[in-house]
Amino acid sequence: MSSYANLPAPSPEQGLNRYLQEIRKFPMLEPEEEYMLAKSWVDHEDSAAAHKLVTSHLRLAAKIAMGYRGYGLPQAEVISEANVGLMQAVKKFDPEKGFRLATYAMWWIRASIQEYVLRSWSMVKLGTTSAQKKLFFNLRKAKARIGALEDGDLRPENVARIANDLGVTEDEVISMNRRMSGGDASLNAMVGSEDDSATQWQDWLEDEDADQAGDYEKRDEMQQRLALMEEAMSVLNDRERDILTQRRLQESAVTLEDLSGVYNVSRERIRQIEVRAFEKLQKKMRELAREQGMLATA
Numbered sequence: 001m002s003s004y005a006n007l008p009a010p011s012p013e014q015g016l017n018r019y020l021q022e023i024r025k026f027p028m029l030e031p032e033e034e035y036m037l038a039k040s041w042v043d044h045e046d047s048a049a050a051h052k053l054v055t056s057h058l059r060l061a062a063k064i065a066m067g068y069r070g071y072g073l074p075q076a077e078v079i080s081e082a083n084v085g086l087m088q089a090v091k092k093f094d095p096e097k098g099f100r101l102a103t104y105a106m107w108w109i110r111a112s113i114q115e116y117v118l119r120s121w122s123m124v125k126l127g128t129t130s131a132q133k134k135l136f137f138n139l140r141k142a143k144a145r146i147g148a149l150e151d152g153d154l155r156p157e158n159v160a161r162i163a164n165d166l167g168v169t170e171d172e173v174i175s176m177n178r179r180m181s182g183g184d185a186s187l188n189a190m191v192g193s194e195d196d197s198a199t200q201w202q203d204w205l206e207d208e209d210a211d212q213a214g215d216y217e218k219r220d221e222m223q224q225r226l227a228l229m230e231e232a233m234s235v236l237n238d239r240e241r242d243i244l245t246q247r248r249l250q251e252s253a254v255t256l257e258d259l260s261g262v263y264n265v266s267r268e269r270i271r272q273i274e275v276r277a278f279e280k281l282q283k284k285m286r287e288l289a290r291e292q293g294m295l296a297t298a
Helices: 002-006 016-023 031-044 047-055 058-066 075-092 101-120 130-145 156-166 170-180 212-235 238-248 256-263 267-291
Strands: none
Touching (some): 016 058, 016 075, 058 101, 075 101, 130 170, 212 267
């Protein structure tokens, strides 16, 4: 996307406050304007339209990035990774699906940040499984729930409980706990001076506003479901697709009365078309899911 170079870029020299002030200058978009800009990008690869879509959502990217400030990584780099995710979202966004860009983009933004976090921590490699990534993001929270935040190895019963809760092996829990208690980059390192009421910076790991591991899994599931839905939509005719989208796939559903005026049929007929289209879509999605091994065959 050629507009990338023209984006405001956070940097240590610039300062975070100055960057946040700069991106506030870009106005938020009304739904209609967002739709037209997205159509212009999809249909004509209008880079100016894409640039406006990106800049209007920089505040969203920065807000999500701030939730990851506890991982000891340069905040400017985390925000930059969030912006990369945002640009990918704009590039792949389809306004005809009825979703707002912000709803779609947050999954790409969080995924981009999380991959950066995992790349940056030598204790967790990109080749690890989804369950191990979940363990990395949730171990301290799981220990807190059972009152096991003391240093050193966990008790066998606590290891077993955490392994069961997070869907990993007991050996993986033991190994990750030892790494997060020392090793490559100790999470027990102190933050601040004695005068600043210094704490271990693992205390900053938990994000009160987001469940990173949950978001990671939800993002994967959401992408699968969106892909399935997009393919399944092919079983609907134009009228069914439009009515279903406007009734069930938008933030604010269009009324039966309004649609009855558009199609010159009764409200009850619109309702029937909506229900029938939804049933057809569900059936097709189940068939596709079974074909792709996402559902067990009965």
